[in-house]
Amino acid sequence: xxxxxxxxxxxxxxxxxxxxxxxxxxxxxxxxxxxxxxxxxxxxxxxxxxxxxxxxxxxxxxxxxxxxxxxxxxxxxxxxxxxxxxxxxxxxxxxxxxxxxxxxxxxxxxxxxx
Numbered sequence: 001x002x003x004x005x006x007x008x009x010x011x012x013x014x015x016x017x018x019x020x021x022x023x024x025x026x027x028x029x030x031x032x033x034x035x036x037x038x039x040x041x042x043x044x045x046x047x048x049x050x051x052x053x054x055x056x057x058x059x060x061x062x063x064x065x066x067x068x069x070x071x072x073x074x075x076x077x078x079x080x081x082x083x084x085x086x087x088x089x090x091x092x093x094x095x096x097x098x099x100x101x102x103x104x105x106x107x108x109x110x111x112x113x114x
Contacts, residue, residue, distance in 0.1 A: 002027040006092035008034075013092040016104040025113055027094075032086035039083060045093065048100035051078040056090040 004020065004027050006013035020027050045054065055078050056062060062070070069077065082088050094101040094109070101108050 002094070002096045003030055004028070004092050004094050005030045005032065005089075007032055007087065010091045012104045016092045016094060016109070019104070019106060019109055023109075023113060032089065037083065037086035037089075042079060042083060045095075045100065048095070048098065049102060051075050051082070053102055054078075054082065054089050054093075056088055059088055061085050061087045 002020070002025060004013070004016055006016070006029075008029075008031050017029065055073075065081070069081070090102050092104055094104075094112075096112055099112055101112065
């Protein structure tokens with residue numbers, strides 16, 4: 001099963017969806033806003049990557065955090081932030097079998113599906 005995680009209006013998510021559809025790859029889309037984001041899902045993702053990789057420090061949500069929070073990013077703090085505001089997650093996330101791709105790169109998608 002291939003699952004694409006993200007937010008439907010994100011440009012990178014749109015590019016990933018378009019790529020998957022052009023390549024006829026069946027997938028399920030999980031929107032963090034409408035479908036939710038849970039501690040169980042976070043733990044599932046953390047089996048395949050780490051919090052530092054998941055945290056999008058270029059997002060508007062991250063930029064709006066206080067300097068105190070940004071300067072004290074322990075794993076616990078990052079997990080709490082991500083659970084409270086899933087828009088802090090780099091997008092898209094593509095889970096295919098036991099592989100998790102963070103962000104969209106055509107070449108990475110080709111490697112996974114070829």
